[in-house]
Amino acid sequence: xxxxxxxxxxxxxxxxxxxxxxxxxxxxxxxxxxxxxxxxxxxxxxxxxxxxxxxxxxxxxxxxxxxxxxxxxxxxxxxxxxxx
Numbered sequence: 001x002x003x004x005x006x007x008x009x010x011x012x013x014x015x016x017x018x019x020x021x022x023x024x025x026x027x028x029x030x031x032x033x034x035x036x037x038x039x040x041x042x043x044x045x046x047x048x049x050x051x052x053x054x055x056x057x058x059x060x061x062x063x064x065x066x067x068x069x070x071x072x073x074x075x076x077x078x079x080x081x082x083x084x
Contacts, residue, residue: 024051 027047033040
C-alpha cells in the first residue's frame with residue numbers, strides 16, 4: 001500500500017469518528033462558557049450540530065471494527081462446519 005491516496009483514505013476512515021466526537025465535545029465546552037454577548041453560543045451550536053452529523057455519517061465504525069466483525073463471522077462459520 002505505497003499509494004498515498006489509499007493510505008490517506010484508510011487513515012481518514014480510522015480517525016473520522018474520533019474527530020466527530022472531538023468537534024462535538026469542543027462545541028459543548030464552548031457552549032457552557034459564560035459570557036454576556038452570547039458569541040460563544042453562535043460558534044458552539046454549529047460545532048455541536050456538525051459533530052452529531054459526523055457521528056451519524058461515520059457511525060463510529062473503524063477499520064479495526066470491520067476486521068473484528070469479519071473475524072467473528074469466520075470463526076462462527078468455522079465452528080458451524082466443525083459441529084457437522
